[in-house]
Amino acid sequence: EKFEAFDIELVRLSDTKHTWVKPAAPGAPPAPALWQTFLRAMVGRPAVDPPPVNSNGGRAARPADDFYANARKRRNVLVFVRLRCKKTAAVFCVATYHMPCAFYSPPLMVMHTAMAAQYLQKMAEDDPYILAGDFNFKPGDGSYQLVTTGSLPKDHPDYPHLPEGDRWSPSLRSPMDSSYVRAQGKEPDFTNYAKIRDNPTFIETLDYIFVSTHWNILGVKPLPQRDHVSGPFPSATEPSDHILIAADLSLEPAEASLGYLEDSNVDDESHYDGARNGMP
16 A cells, blocks of 8 residues: 555535525515515515516526526535655645536536535645546536636636625636646547437547646556547447546656656556546
8 A cells, every 4th residue: 555545525516615695586576674574474465576477377487507506406526535655755635526417507517617626725725636537528618728727707608607695706726737738738539438328429538637736747548549449438348438547647856757657567656646537
C-alpha cells in the first residue's frame, strides 16, 4: 500500500450548496405578510390567490426546463478522499463524480459542475487535488469552459440564471487543467461510444482527469481514434461504453516525460495513476 487515506467524505452534491430558494410560480404574487394573511382569514379569503388559469381552463404550467429545481433534486454522490504518500509524506486530494446525464439542460450541468469543483477546492484547501469522472459534457460545452477557465460569462447560453434571492455563483477559486490537454495538447477523440435503444449512435469525449496546477503530467494512456475501432460499446473486447482513461501524475519536478507506462518496471511511489471513469 503506497497511500494512507485519512479524510474520506461521501456527499450528495446538491447538499453541499447550503442555500436554495423556492422560486415563485409563474404569474404568482409574492407571499403575503403575516398581517395580510390574518386579515384574509378574518374575511374568509384564502391566504394567497389561486394561480392564474390558462386559456384551456387549466392552471399555468411551470417552465419546461426547471433546471434549478431539478439540480436540487438530483441525488448524485461525490466521493472525496485525502491521501498521504507513505514514502514522501506528500498529501493530496482526489474526488470523483458521475455527473447527471442531463445534456438537455445545460444550466443544470453547469450548476453541478460548479458545485463539484467548489466542494473539492474547499475541502482541499492548499493541498494538490484531482477531479476525475464521467462528466457527461463535451469539450465545447459551458461546463468544460467553467472547469478549465474558472468562470462562465453570464451571457453564455449555458449560464444558470438563478431565482431572485439566490446569491450563489458558478465560479471557481482557480481553474483546473485537463491531464490529456496538458500532456498532448488536446482531449481524446472520444471516451464514450454508445447506442441506447433506437437513438442514434453517440461517440464523444465525456470523461476527464482534471488537476490543480501543482501536478506534473508524466504521461497519459494513449487512446484510439474513432475510425480505428468497431463499436458501439460494450463489446466482447471492451466491457464498458466508456473507454479507460489514465494519467501518470507526480508532485515531484520532472526532468522529462516518461510517457504512460513507457517503462512498466518503474515503481515510483510519488506517482499517482488515474483510472477508469475517474475512479481513483
